[in-house]
Amino acid sequence: MQTNKQAEQWMAIYTKPRAEKKVAERLADRGYEVYCPTYTTLRQWSDRKKKVTLPAIPSYVFIRIQENLRWEVLKDTAALNFVFWQGKPAVLRDEHIEAFRRFMGELSDTSTVNMADLTSGDRVLIKKGNFDGTEANILKINKKDITLLLPELGIKLVCQHEDIDTLNQ
Template identity: 45%
Template sequence: MPWYVIYTKPRNEKKVAERLLQIGITVYCPMITMMKQWSDRKKKVQMPLLNSYVFVCLEEKEREQVFQVSGVVRYLFWLGKPAIVREDEIVALQEGLKDTMTSFEVKGIKIGDVLPIPTGPFQGKEGIIKQINKNSLQLILKELGVLITLNKEENK
């Protein structure tokens, strides 16, 4: 069965994935763990890797079932047809998310440099450095068309 990409309402990825599972649809919502800073505390939270996107595996004739779930907006289309993600791409994403990058060191690099990503969900990809901060680094992944931020994890 093919994997399709569903576009969800903002910040509804987890809820949509749970509701789709409840009605018997195979779903995958890639999640990453991030350290969030509030004024009074720090906390590790699970966040979707791809904002407003969830993958579903179902037959073409069953595609309309996803609209029974609140939070689903539409399917992602490519060249006028629903976008299909290959099984091996889903597996690669799942495998890549098993290992997460926990730290990095900024040494002798500057904005515009191309940096290979050694570990984590984007392992093997290259990013162009957009911004360098004290505890974070922003990279543009050209082939995926996304901007990612790598945060330095503080040792406790």
């Protein structure tokens, strides 16, 4: 027996430029669970310096919603459309949103791995820090850091050598 209630899932909304925080605020006021990652930076004007909060991903807001209710969200004048993938609204897994939330927080100290055993293209496990437990591919190894690709999220991440561990293959 099927139920009419669909499960809520994370989706990405494309917004008008510089409207991310306002869209997130208005949707949250309407009762939706939203996530608009931000960071604070110091900006210099000719007459002053000021701390400003900017979106980490310009023109995007994440919302947890049932797919059949997504048209209600687009009633906001600054919400332009949902992000689509292969003709369907792109759905993000809960663990990816949580991993990104951890990434936006503070990093923690970790132990080291022997870098001589690793080469570009190897698959590794991030063992501590914000993406703890996430598998990644090595793109580039430098003296002080390592560039990883998180294929499920489609993002590059630079971390310290001690933040990763080899996978048993």
